[in-house]
Amino acid sequence: MMAKILIVMGVSGCGKSTIGQALATRLDCPFYDGDDFHPQANVDKMASGQPLDDTDRAPWLAALAQLASDHLARGQSAVIACSALKQTYRDQLRVNADVLFVYLEGSFDLIWQRMSERENHYMKAEMLQSQFATLEPPTADEALIVSIEQPVDAIVATIMDAVASYSD
Numbered sequence: 001m002m003a004k005i006l007i008v009m010g011v012s013g014c015g016k017s018t019i020g021q022a023l024a025t026r027l028d029c030p031f032y033d034g035d036d037f038h039p040q041a042n043v044d045k046m047a048s049g050q051p052l053d054d055t056d057r058a059p060w061l062a063a064l065a066q067l068a069s070d071h072l073a074r075g076q077s078a079v080i081a082c083s084a085l086k087q088t089y090r091d092q093l094r095v096n097a098d099v100l101f102v103y104l105e106g107s108f109d110l111i112w113q114r115m116s117e118r119e120n121h122y123m124k125a126e127m128l129q130s131q132f133a134t135l136e137p138p139t140a141d142e143a144l145i146v147s148i149e150q151p152v153d154a155i156v157a158t159i160m161d162a163v164a165s166y167s168d
Helices: 016-027 040-047 054-073 087-093 108-116 125-134 152-167
Strands: 005-009 031-033 078-081 099-105 143-147
Touching: 005 016, 005 054, 005 087, 016 031, 016 078, 016 099, 016 152, 040 054, 054 078, 054 087, 099 152, 108 125, 143 152
Parallel strands: 005 078, 005 099, 031 078, 099 143
Antiparallel strands: none
16 A cells, blocks of 8 residues: 555544554554644643634644655655644645545534543543534545444444555
């Protein structure tokens, strides 16, 4: 397979990290959690219950776009978990045609339930509404859209089938 960057996207709590790690294992490539690339000021802001704005997100998106570019320049695939909620964010992250977006789609109620069960995560369930308000869902032309209302293995299998078809 030619080098690809898979960006697993969606609102907080949709399973980006879980699915991203499983995909990276299947593809035998590195996994990066976009949350790890936030400057401390962003983490502090979210931890205090304040949603990020576009100014806050700019250096974070630039770092993730650079990460994708660096991997592709070396001919290496990678999986990145990143909310990529807005079209403009995805445009910035799409450094070339080898960046593929996977949108993990789920209802507010399902994701709210999952988030309310999480512990020790700085993104609080109460901020989920702001994520949905910001979300500009990608079209099927822009991303592979996968429902999260199925087991992790089924989600990963669906994505792997789609990645294989991109490589053909």
